[in-house]
Amino acid sequence: MRDRTSAFNTAVFIPSPHLSDAVNGRIVQSEIEGGVHLRDLTPGTVLEVRTQNRAYTIQYRGSGQALISGHPVFCPEPVLVNIHGSTWGGSMLKERYIGRGMCLEFGHPAHQPITTSVIVEVRESRPKAA
Numbered sequence: 840m841r842d843r844t845s846a847f848n849t850a851v852f853i854p855s856p857h858l859s860d861a862v863n864g865r866i867v868q869s870e871i872e873g874g875v876h877l878r879d880l881t882p883g884t885v886l887e888v889r890t891q892n893r894a895y896t897i898q899y900r901g902s903g904q905a906l907i908s909g910h911p912v913f914c915p916e917p918v919l920v921n922i923h924g925s926t927w928g929g930s931m932l933k934e935r936y937i938g939r940g941m942c943l944e945f946g947h948p949a950h951q952p953i954t955t956s957v958i959v960e961v962r963e964s965r966p967k968a969a
Contacts, residue, residue: 865927874938875961877903877922885964888937891956895943896964897922903935907945913953921946926954937961 852870854863875886882901887894888909895909898917906917914920924934925941937943943955 862931865931866933869925869933869936869938869941872939872941873961874925874936874941874958877935877937886937887960887962887964888943888955888958889960890943890958893955895955897937905945910953913947913950918947920948920953923952925958928954 852867854860858866877899880886880899882899884899886897886899888897889895893909895907895914896917898906900906900919903921903923905920905922907920908914908917922935922937923944923946924932924936925938926932926944928942932944933941937958939958939961941958943958944952946952
């Protein structure tokens with residue numbers, strides 16, 4: 840009989856001795872809060888991302904690129920951007936990750952990098968019925 844535990848990922852986060860306890864704690868908290876690693880998405884995946892101030896629609900294109908809409912000034916219509924990742928509001932970035940409790944940062948073709956308000960919900964969008 841095969842050992843059933845071998846099928847489960849038992850990896851546990853090991854704090855980096857090179858980072859402060861506060862930073863290690865935030866990394867752990869980001870995994871607890873949940874989110875989406877872009878590496879786990881297939882091109883064409885559509886995400887609904889709700890922040891404290893806006894609701895964004897993100898259509899992932901692959902290689903960190905996405906069509907994003909939902910901001911009346913920066914992206915009222917879908918615009919192609921580079922998703923940098925999520926931040927806690929400072930300069931530290933969790934690359935190519937969209938996480939609850941964090942701020943999304945993306946590179947816009949006509950503006951400085953944009954950082955959203957705090958993300959409250961991330962979910963994959965269901966196709967709309969015809």
